[in-house]
Amino acid sequence: MADTEARIRAAAIRLWAERGFHGSGIRELAEAAGVSSATLYHYMGTKEDLLAAIMRDGLLRLLELARAAVKPAQGTEERLSALVQLHVLTHAVRPEQTRVVDWEMRSLSTEHAAEIVALRDEYELLWQEAIDEGCRSGLFRPAHPRVARLALLEMCNGVAHWYTPDGPLTLEELALRHTEMALALLGVAVPVGVDVVRRCRDLITLMWTD
Amino acid sequence: MADTEARIRAAAIRLWAERGFHGSGIRELAEAAGVSSATLYHYMGTKEDLLAAIMRDGLLRLLELARAAVKPAQGTEERLSALVQLHVLTHAVRPEQTRVVDWEMRSLSTEHAAEIVALRDEYELLWQEAIDEGCRSGLFRPAHPRVARLALLEMCNGVAHWYTPDGPLTLEELALRHTEMALALLGVAVPVGVDVVRRCRDLITLMWTD
DNA sequence: GCGTGTCGATCGATCGATCGATCGGAACTG
DNA sequence: CAGTTCCGATCGATCGATCGATCGACACGC
Structure with a gap:
C-alpha cells in the first residue's frame, strides 16, 4: 500500500487542478485518496494547510x-x-x-x-x-x-x-x-x-x- | 438608483475576479450588490447562468x-x-x-x-x-x-x-x-x-x- | 512468554455554519 | 387593480472540521 500522505497529496493536486481549491470538498478529496474525511486531518492540518x-x-x-x-x-x-x-x-x-x-x-x-x-x-x-x-x-x-x-x-x-x-x-x-x-x-x-x-x-x- | 441587474453583474465580476466563482457565495454577492439573496434569482437565473x-x-x-x-x-x-x-x-x-x-x-x-x-x-x-x-x-x-x-x-x-x-x-x-x-x-x-x-x-x- | 500500556493510524458519526435555491407575500409602479 | 420588483423566512444539501472509539504494532516489566 502506497504511503497515505502521498496519496492524499496526489489526489488533492489532481482535484484542485481540475476543479479548483474551492470547487472540491474534503469528502471528494477523501474518496479520491481512499481514506475517510477524518483521516485527512491526521495528515494535512486544515484544507488550506495542504494547499500551502x-x-x-x-x-x-x-x-x-x-x-x-x-x-x-x-x-x-x-x-x-x-x-x-x-x-x-x-x-x-x-x-x-x-x-x-x-x-x-x-x-x-x-x-x-x-x-x-x-x-x-x-x-x-x-x-x-x-x-x-x-x-x-x-x-x-x-x-x-x-x-x-x-x-x-x-x-x-x-x-x-x-x-x-x-x-x-x-x-x-x-x-x-x-x-x-x-x-x-x-x-x-x-x-x-x-x-x-x-x-x-x-x-x-x-x-x-x- | 442604478439598474439592479447591472449592479449585480458588476458585483459578481468584482467578487469572482478576486475570490473565484466557488470562492464566494450568493449571500456575499447579494450584500455586495445591495439586494437580498432572493432578489438575485429574479435577475440571474442560477448562479452559473450569471457566470455564463x-x-x-x-x-x-x-x-x-x-x-x-x-x-x-x-x-x-x-x-x-x-x-x-x-x-x-x-x-x-x-x-x-x-x-x-x-x-x-x-x-x-x-x-x-x-x-x-x-x-x-x-x-x-x-x-x-x-x-x-x-x-x-x-x-x-x-x-x-x-x-x-x-x-x-x-x-x-x-x-x-x-x-x-x-x-x-x-x-x-x-x-x-x-x-x-x-x-x-x-x-x-x-x-x-x-x-x-x-x-x-x-x-x-x-x-x-x- | 505474557500481560500491560502507549502510540500512530483510521474510522463512523456528528458538529455548527454555509451552500444554492425556493416560496409566499409585501412594496412599489403605472 | 395588475404587473413588476424585492425581501424575510426557510428548504435540503453540503461545507470544513472535530469528536470519541477502535485497531494493530511495538516496548516494557516481570
Whole structure:
C-alpha cells in the first residue's frame, strides 16, 4: 500500500487542478485518496494547510533547479535559455501541480500567502537578473525589461494550460520553440546553438527521473 | 438608483475576479450588490447562468471589436498589431471581467462550457489566421505558428494578472511594448510605425468611451 | 512468554455554519 | 387593480472540521 500522505497529496493536486481549491470538498478529496474525511486531518492540518504545502513544495523545487541553472559561470544566452526550458518543461511534465501553484494563490489566507508570494518573488528575481544582465551586455534589447520578464513568465506559464503529451509536439520541441520565442522577444536574432539543444535533452531526462 | 441587474453583474465580476466563482457565495454577492439573496434569482437565473452570461458578454464584445480590427484591407503587420493592442488594452482596462472570462471556464457545466469555448475558439481563430497570413507572406517566421499563437495569447492574457494603472506604465506604453514583443517573437525586426501608434491611441479612446 | 500500556493510524458519526435555491407575500409602479 | 420588483423566512444539501472509539504494532516489566 502506497504511503497515505502521498496519496492524499496526489489526489488533492489532481482535484484542485481540475476543479479548483474551492470547487472540491474534503469528502471528494477523501474518496479520491481512499481514506475517510477524518483521516485527512491526521495528515494535512486544515484544507488550506495542504494547499500551502503543495504550493511550497512546487515552488521550492522550481527554485532549487533554477538556482542550479543560472550559475554565473554560464553565458547570458545560456542562462535565460536554461530558465525558459526548466520552466516550460516543469509546466509540461507536471501540469496539475503547476496549475495549482500558478492559479490558486487567491485561495490562500494572508498568512500563508506571504510565504508563497515571497518564494515566487525569489524565483522571478532570477529571471529579472538574467534579463538585466543580458541588457547590460547588449545582447538583449527589450524596450522595457520588467514588462519583458512578465510577458515571458506568462507565456511560459501558459504551457500548463494547453500542452498535452498526446499532441504533435515532443517535450524537446516544446522547450526549444519557447527558447527561440523568448530570445526573439528579447531581440536576439541568432538561432539556438547545439549546446542549448544538448542541455535541453539533459533537462528532460532530469525531469523524468526526479 | 442604478439598474439592479447591472449592479449585480458588476458585483459578481468584482467578487469572482478576486475570490473565484466557488470562492464566494450568493449571500456575499447579494450584500455586495445591495439586494437580498432572493432578489438575485429574479435577475440571474442560477448562479452559473450569471457566470455564463458574464463570460458570453465579455467574449462577444472582444470578438466584435477583433472582427473590426482584422478587416482584410489592412496589412499583415497592422492586423496582428491591432489584435495584440485590442487584447492587451481590454485586459488592462477591464482586468476583473477578463480574469473571470479567462480563468473560470472550469466552473462551467458542460452545456454552458460548449457555448463559451466555441466563442473563445472563434476569437483565437482570428489570431491564427493573422499569424498564418504573415507566415505565407514571409513577414512572420515562427518555428511553429500554432505554438506561437498560444504563446502570444498567454502573454497578452497575463496583463490582467499584473497590470495596474497606478504603476509606471501608461496604457499606450503597455500596448506598444506588447506589440513590439509580439512582432519580435514572430521574427519581425522593424520597430512599430507611426500609424500603429496612432491606431493604438484611437483604441484607448474607444476602450474608455465604450 | 505474557500481560500491560502507549502510540500512530483510521474510522463512523456528528458538529455548527454555509451552500444554492425556493416560496409566499409585501412594496412599489403605472 | 395588475404587473413588476424585492425581501424575510426557510428548504435540503453540503461545507470544513472535530469528536470519541477502535485497531494493530511495538516496548516494557516481570
